[in-house]
Amino acid sequence: MADCILVVAEHREGKLNRASFETIAGAQAISKETGWAVEVVVVGEGLDAVIAELATKIVSRVYAIEAAALAAYTSDAYVYALKNFVSTKQPKLVLFPHTYQVRDFAPRLALALDRTLISDAIGYKFESGKLLFSRQMFQGKFAADVSFAGDPPWLVTFQIGAFRGDLAEPGSAPTEKVTAAVAEGAPRVTPHEVFQEAKQAVDLSQAAIIIAVGRGIKEQKNVAIAENLAAALGGELAASRPICDNGWLPLERQVGSSGQTVAPKLYIAIGISGAIQHIVGMKGARTIVAINKDAEAPIFEIADIGVVGNLFDIVPALTAEIVKVKAGT
Amino acid sequence: MKILVCIKQVPQKDAPLKLNEAGTWIREDVSYEVNEPDAYALEEALRQKEKHGGEVVVITAGPTRSQQVLREALAKGADRAIHLEDDRFGALESTNTARAIAAAIEGEKFDLVVTGLQSDDYGAAQTGVLLAEILGWPHATIIIGIEKTDSGVHLKRELEAGHYQFIDMPLPAVLTIQSGINKLRYATLIGIKQAKMKPMRKVSYGEVEAKLSKNLQRIERLYVPVKQKKTEMLEGTPPEVAKKLVEHLRNTVRVI
Ligand SMILES: Cc1cc2nc3c(=O)[nH]c(=O)nc-3n(C[C@H](O)[C@H](O)[C@H](O)COP(=O)(O)OP(=O)(O)OC[C@H]3O[C@@H](n4cnc5c(N)ncnc54)[C@H](O)[C@@H]3O)c2cc1C
Numbered sequence: 001m002a003d004c005i006l007v008v009a010e011h012r013e014g015k016l017n018r019a020s021f022e023t024i025a026g027a028q029a030i031s032k033e034t035g036w037a038v039e040v041v042v043v044g045e046g047l048d049a050v051i052a053e054l055a056t057k058i059v060s061r062v063y064a065i066e067a068a069a070l071a072a073y074t075s076d077a078y079v080y081a082l083k084n085f086v087s088t089k090q091p092k093l094v095l096f097p098h099t100y101q102v103r104d105f106a107p108r109l110a111l112a113l114d115r116t117l118i119s120d121a122i123g124y125k126f127e128s129g130k131l132l133f134s135r136q137m138f139q140g141k142f143a144a145d146v147s148f149a150g151d152p153p154w155l156v157t158f159q160i161g162a163f164r165g166d167l168a169e170p171g172s173a174p175t176e177k178v179t180a181a182v183a184e185g186a187p188r189v190t191p192h193e194v195f196q197e198a199k200q201a202v203d204l205s206q207a208a209i210i211i212a213v214g215r216g217i218k219e220q221k222n223v224a225i226a227e228n229l230a231a232a233l234g235g236e237l238a239a240s241r242p243i244c245d246n247g248w249l250p251l252e253r254q255v256g257s258s259g260q261t262v263a264p265k266l267y268i269a270i271g272i273s274g275a276i277q278h279i280v281g282m283k284g285a286r287t288i289v290a291i292n293k294d295a296e297a298p299i300f301e302i303a304d305i306g307v308v309g310n311l312f313d314i315v316p317a318l319t320a321e322i323v324k325v326k327a328g329t
Numbered sequence: 330m331k332i333l334v335c336i337k338q339v340p341q342k343d344a345p346l347k348l349n350e351a352g353t354w355i356r357e358d359v360s361y362e363v364n365e366p367d368a369y370a371l372e373e374a375l376r377q378k379e380k381h382g383g384e385v386v387v388i389t390a391g392p393t394r395s396q397q398v399l400r401e402a403l404a405k406g407a408d409r410a411i412h413l414e415d416d417r418f419g420a421l422e423s424t425n426t427a428r429a430i431a432a433a434i435e436g437e438k439f440d441l442v443v444t445g446l447q448s449d450d451y452g453a454a455q456t457g458v459l460l461a462e463i464l465g466w467p468h469a470t471i472i473i474g475i476e477k478t479d480s481g482v483h484l485k486r487e488l489e490a491g492h493y494q495f496i497d498m499p500l501p502a503v504l505t506i507q508s509g510i511n512k513l514r515y516a517t518l519i520g521i522k523q524a525k526m527k528p529m530r531k532v533s534y535g536e537v538e539a540k541l542s543k544n545l546q547r548i549e550r551l552y553v554p555v556k557q558k559k560t561e562m563l564e565g566t567p568p569e570v571a572k573k574l575v576e577h578l579r580n581t582v583r584v585i
Contacts, residue, residue: 100489136554138355144549194493245508301560318574321571
């Protein structure tokens with residue numbers, strides 16, 4: 001069997017998760033260096049539309065592993081079906097997007113295969129015939145190049161945004177349906193419907209100016225400092241997750257992977273370190289200003305304008321200056 | 330319910346981190362604290378015990394200094410602690426950490442194991458899930474609500490972008506806990522005093538070594554990330570910086 005890279009694509013209720021294309025783009029890039037063919041697999045039930053969509057990229061084949069037991073996601077059923085498929089196929093690499101669902105089952109799949117998983121990689125390197133995967137460490141303060149020390153299949157999840165899904169090369173691939181291996185006996189886990197909490201009152205996705213505050217604000221009463229700046233600029237107030245976890249601002253003002261995705265003209269990040277889960281929610285902003293006392297904070301990696309310093313000095317000075325300029329004095 | 334809480338000691342959030350000379354890890358002379366999601370896992374375990382009775386046991390794998398996070402957990406109300414104590418535990422990949430924990434709790438009958446959803450240092454987000462595979466138990470990740478039922482637990486899982494899902498599963502099970510699931514308590518003075526009397530079982534590397542295998546992944550090098558974007562850094566006193574920034578907001582960003 002020819003060497004191959006297997007991409008495990010993701011869908012929810014028959015709707016393809018776009019992050020799957022990012023992983024395909026990553027696989028295509030690795031394929032160019034290694035010569036390994038790219039194949040795609042998706043697990044579930046009634047996947048015709050999903051595999052048709054996946055087959056519009058340059059890959060050798062798209063598989064649908066189907067069974068009624070896979071209609072709703074459970075880690076048990078996914079691990080069982082994929083373990084069977086991967087151990088028969090013996091790909092060199094198995095790549096996944098680092099989604100919530102993949103986080104839930106991929107480590108277990110790796111161990112069931114007696115292998116290891118490098119999780120949340122942001123890229124790869126191919127150095128003298130050896131594949132290395134780069135990943136963030138210490139919440140983005142460092143990066144590491146990690147290698148596999150054992151035999152393939154090697155399992156890797158790619159961080160959302162690590163590759164550009166729109167750059168996955170178009171093509172036309174054959175599709176194939178595979179009957180899934182299903183464990184005997186009753187399932188252990190009962191999943192219920194996926195839902196969204198009541199409609200949010202604040203829609204940050206439409207805001208032109210966002211002032212976002214992070215844990216650097218220290219105390220709830222200090223949030224007013226950011227509020228004043230937002231008022232002076234006519235912007236919306238937003239926050240990183242810990243601020244909402246603490247109840248200092250409502251959840252609907254949280255920006256990031258588990259909150260809202262925003263794309264304002266101006267995003268001012270105040271006392272926010274720039275963890276990836278925050279960045280995925282705001283990196284589409286036209287201009288990013290970061291105010292942080294730590295010159296090494298990862299937020300400066302994506303900021304257009306940076307200020308290293310104490311927010312308690314800088315933000316009030318900025319608010320005062322804006323008020324002054326707006327008043328035309 | 331008898332609950333095991335897996336916790337990890339990680340560098341403090343604000344600690345300035347430096348690379349070691351070999352460029353393989355950070356220099357260890359920094360201050361440490363409990364991994365934040367693990368603190369929420371502990372809090373949740375304590376709340377479940379307060380509701381349903383039982384016992385809360387905390388475990389960590391790491392060098393002598395990591396005993397501090399166990400002491401703090403005992404002070405907050407955990408009943409006893411297990412310390413897999415050895416520098417070598419820090420160099421294990423998630424699979425072996427999970428194996429070491431499984432070996433250390435052999436013979437104990439837990440109803441529930443909870444861990445934080447990932448660590449602030451390595452961030453692999455795997456140990457809890459792997460522990461479930463080793464124990465042969467069901468598991469669920471990124472949990473933001475736990476309700477005990479007659480047949481097991483009713484759980485609220487966080488999904489991406491404001492989506493959620495309820496799932497039911499039997500016990501015993503392993504759950505990885507998301508930050509914000511509850512409000513953290515502080516240790517009381519009495520708690521801190523009582524913690525000193527609570528049992529702490531030490532498990533040596535030798536006792537679990539037979540259960541471990543070769544690490545299947547290796548950190549080749551650690552480095553400061555290469556900057557992707559050109560950032561214009563503004564310098565000066567706060568009023569000077571404010572002036573420069575307002576000029577930008579006016580002339581280039583055009584929001585004033
Ligand atoms: C599954 C999952 C989902 C998540 N979803 C989200 C999400 O949707 N949104 C989100 O934001 N996070 C999310 N997170 C959490 C994320 O990983 C980070 O923990 C979080 O973003 C950190 O918030 P922060 O930057 O405010 O706090 P910290 O990381 O603690 O950073 C605080 C910053 O403030 C600076 N600072 C401190 N004092 C001052 C001062 N006086 N002046 C200036 N600067 C100062 C510090 O230097 C530091 O950089 C998620 C995590 C996981 C695992």
